[in-house]
């Protein structure tokens with residue numbers, strides 16, 4: 556999506572004869588918005604329609620939790636037990652019709668290929684590294700990376716070491732915020748990242764293997780299995796604007812100001828009716844009279860989910876690595892009692908966090924119920940502590 560790329564061999568023009576060793580290759584146009592959106596063109600050794608066997612269709616089932624009370628919530632997810640692989644181990648935490656947010660701590664690796672046929676994905680890699688092998692080539696990743704995978708991309712995780720992922724899936728498109736781009740698509744001066752921070756697939760490795768290959772495709776609310784008799788990564792070349800890529804949260808350049816900058820300054824991606832933001836270590840507001848933590852706010856049309864990645868969250872009891880806070884719509888929220896006074900003069904934060912704001916209400920899952928600590932809603936009622944630790948103020952509460 557970010558800019559034109561080409562890997563491997565492609566013919567001189569689109570839609571002309573292209574052979575390898577005398578054999579006519581199969582051209583596939585893979586694109587969005589009915590041939591008017593971004594697209595890539597891939598050249599296959601085999602037809603991408605070639606299916607040897609239809610496997611099972613498995614509906615995706617979720618257990619919804621409808622709490623008895625409407626309240627701010629805090630979930631502690633760090634000790635969630637590993638299960639499944641990088642796909643089957645995704646456990647939905649909250650969702651609406653625009654986005655699904657899942658945790659994944661796989662205990663095994665994929666012995667199949669996967670394609671999301673009905674949604675774009677952003678996988679935030681909290682812990683772990685490895686390679687996302689894709690039909691467009693290898694996409695190396697490491698902790699702190701957002702791995703952006705457009706719908707229709709066939710892929711397989713090849714992890715190195717234990718993994719901890721926060722996964723966003725949307726039936727819409729994951730995009731670089733429109734206000735970061737000019738009319739030609741180039742990322743503007745003043746945006747918090749640039750094209751150099753975006754990492755498309757490295758070299759294309761064309762697979763020429765016959766055998767039995769299972770491809771699981773998420774579609775129509777379930778997963779359909781297909782069996783191919785040829786490796787799905789049989790592409791000898793491709794070009795275009797549609798491909799997977801990574802962006803590291805550590806390459807996000809924080810925007811700071813003399814007085815407090817609002818959450819949109821942290822925006823990293825846009826989706827339909829939601830945004831994904833990155834809160835990174837930075838200097839805080841530098842006006843002598845600045846209050847360097849957020850004002851109380853009522854985002855009347857938004858739900859705010861924050862996942863705490865690393866840093867010092869000592870200013871808020873119960874916030875630790877892997878904690879999630881959910882501030883639902885209809886309620887104001889803000890710093891703990893007394894914290895604004897205590898924070899005056901603090902000049903930096905070491906926090907690292909990922910936030911997803913949605914315009915529509917989020918439903919909660921049984922995993923949210925099981926990890927909810929049940930105490931957060933009343934935390935504003937606590938009297939201020941005598942000497943809160945301000946070494947790393949969590950700047951967005």
Ligand SMILES: [Fe+2]
Nearest residue numbers: 859882951952
């Ligand atoms: Fe907030």
